[in-house]
Amino acid sequence: MMSQGALAGLKVLDFSTLLPGPMATLFLAEAGAEVIKVERPETGEEMRGYVPRWGEDSVNFAMLNRGKKSVALDLKDPVERARLLPLLESADILVDQFRPGVMARLGFAYNDLVRINPGIIYCSITGYGQHGPRHMAAGHDLNYIGDTGLLALSLGTARTPVIPPALIADIAGGTYPAVFNILLALRERDRTGKGACLDIAMADNLFPFLYWAMGEGQAVGDWPGSGDALVTGGSCRYRLYPTADGGFAAVAALEDKFWRAFTDAIGLELELCDDNVDPAATTRRIGELIAAREAAHWAQVFARADCCCSIVKSARQAMADPHFLERGVFEAELTNAAGDVIRALPTPIARPFRRAAQVTETAPRLGQDNDALLAPTGAGGQSTRSNP
Template identity: 70%
Template sequence: MTAPLKDIRVLDFSTLLPGPMATLFLAEAGAEVIKIERPGRGEEMRSYDPKWGQDSANFAMLNRGKKSLALDLKDPAQRARLIPLLKDVDIVVEQFRPGVMARLGLSYEDIAAINPEIIYCSITGYGQSGPKAARAGHDLNYIGDSGLLALSCGRPEAPVLPPALIADIAGGTYPAVFNILLALRDRDQTGKGAHLDISMSDNLFPFMYWAMAEGQTTHQWPGNGDALVTGGSPRYRLYPTSDGRFVAAAPIEEKFWQAFADAIDLPDDLRDDTHDPAATAQAVGARIADKPADHWRAAFERADCCCTVVQTLQEALQDPHFQSRGLLEHEVENTDGARQIALPVPVAGQFRTAPHAARAPTLGADNDLAPQATPNTGDTE
């Protein structure tokens, strides 16, 4: 196995989720990641519940294998301790609102002046420019502003929140990582660094390729839950079972639809779902609701028709398929020596070290990486 980023050093000024997950991916590919944290409490994620050892379980998951340097960035003397590191670091990741790093004297221009090859990645909700650039927001705001949330947000009497922080991870983490890798490749060719402007809201539009295509072509824009992949078709829905579980039915193609219809014994006069989609969906729902999840799990395994029973996360972690893939072999260890499954990362196995247990850093554990300058006393012999 090789670690393609083993010679890469990262200074990570980010907190919470998008940036820390991005630098986790880089660390898992061999990069040395040094978190810059405020003294005393460290980054906010350390205090989250549930606690696991000294810090939170969330912090342990996202910061496995990193280092920690505790500095008060508002103190010029402490900030100056970063200069030796900044001279030979490869990547800076920051997640403040636009202008904050500049006020600290740590903007891209400030750092590029001492290290022209720096790759400086700024992750924000709305980007470094534009009318909303300075606006506060969280994941729900970004998916709401981009139009993504409106495509499937439940009924007014029962709004549905997405089960994942889509903007943070898919709009922030993933674009940050692949643009950093692109910048590294470009630097190999040109010798030049780059400032990467990663906007979580900007990066949500690829998820709506189908809605953009449909709306612009037909001038009939998809609404809330009325399109093929958002619940507007009987062929792509969640159907409750008799024991309170759900079937994830996705037999879109005709061959899968017919196999699905056979498996649930759908009457022939309802198999043409273009005639009366609502009636077909109602009949499918009634058939699924008549039997428990175990019945349908076996039936759909035989039918192989793009239908499954929705698993809980606990069930997924015990699924022989994911276990056989080696997805869950890496571990994270806390300060008490307890271990649990580490967060799986999308780094191909050949680019990671062998499965092992690693810890998130204790606050300031690596302060020796930026020692204080020795005072010049002016003594003479």
């Protein structure tokens, strides 16, 4: 029997845009929930218009919204808003990503909806949360990681400041906390019959990434700076070393057994192997040795030594890696209206809990489900969900 997913039978109303909310609802959809995007007419959510284009919409939109449904209506129009009533009454989960107060002005605040749907789990994802001195401030990922001290731990130099390669706040501070708090709220609803209002602040949720910096700073007064801590480049055991052909060796030989294996493998002189004596000299010499040979040579050396060292891969190389291919990481495919096919975005939903997806899936066309899901114009709709 084909799995419907662990969340089969649950309905999600998705008012979110761009990245944190859409990725969260993608995870829910992958686990079997019915996800209905609520979009504005004509243009839809912002991500549809991003480049590069892939068919009618952006490839970013397609990657984040496969397997969902779409309704398009003008939320500023009270007649149009009324058409959402059946969905609001029957939804199990609502996800929004507006600034604080926007949903309330539309009449969709949690206190409004809980009167018609006591079991609803209402998840709001914002940068700074629903209250606090900065709750109305505009921001993006770089602002959130900058405000929480995370960015300061690995800034690069004044001449070459480093922008992190991932949107840490959006995904790690927004998407993941939203999903696991929604799952916790569902578990609590099973016990109590009551829904919940979840205030997911991306900036708040970054502090677990600073556990070691907070610990060292508070316990011994040693607050790490940029690039000077154990795992941010301050140790010769945990660094990136350029190879002869422009590649990079990712050296993470922190434990002594891996460090000994690494230093033996590269032929580091015995007097430099104790990195407590002259760390700078040890770092320089490792850099010279790694820079003398090409990345392919070191890939073989590190594989034999099994020393927590590897060669940095490009995204293209990683997607062709036999390890990930054998594990089926990229088995799902995505197609568009023109019939083009690419690999779909993998999700962290374990196989026993995933729905049995089609081999190839698409993102929804804007408003494709209006007729099937929305009440007719002028109709308020009847409740389709009994109280849990």
